[in-house]
Amino acid sequence: MTTISLAMAVVVAVLYSVGFYLLLQRSLMRVLLGVVVLGHGANLLLQLAGGPPARPPILDGTGDTAGLADPLPQALALTAVVITFAMTTYLLALGYRSWVLVGHDEVQDDLEDRRIARRRTVKASMGEEVEETGDEVGVDPGSAAASDDPVTSTADVR
Structure with a gap:
């Protein structure tokens, strides 16, 4: 039975907390850093679960397996x-592409999602039953006319 020290458990908890916090940010660079920190936390957790250093997990012909390291966590x-x-390489490429096309790495709101959420909120506040169809009659859902939001897309500004 292996035991994990309290200090190492706190370090793993902090790495996971910081990693998940960074993953929830809107900047792709912060998401990238969150993936890296979360990966380091996972590696540390796996190494801690493997136990203390021991003999290499290669049997030398003797039947004694006591004191051998577990190769699975490694x-x-x-x-x-x-x-x-x-x-990391995928998010770096995604961030670079976003920087080249838009000029920043912020993930923007989807106008269609905001419109649907606003419709659902208005209908729920009026006591109406909210249907899950998501389509309006006579309006293309992907068009700018479908959005009640006056915000225009920044892709059209360039």
């Missing part, structure tokens, strides 16, 4: 490193 940590690297 393999999972290696997999987590590869996944974190892949996500």
Whole structure:
């Protein structure tokens, strides 16, 4: 039975907290940092779950398996490193593309989502039953006329 020290449990909790906080931000660079911090927290947690350092997990012909290291947490940590690297490169490319096209890396609100949420709020406040169809008769949902919001898309400004 392995035990994890309280200090290391606090470090893992802080890494997970900071990682999830950064993932919930609107800036793609903060999301990228959140993925990296969360990946480091996952690696540390996997290494802590593996227990203290021990003999290599290679059997030398003797039947004694006491004191051998568990190779599974090490393999999972290696997999987590590869996944974190892949996500980092993808988010870097996404952030760069956003910077080139829009000039910043902020994730903008979807006008259609805001319109649907406003319709649902108005209908619910009037006591009407809210239907889940999402379509209005005679109006293309993707068109600018479907939005009650006067905010225009920043993609059209360029």
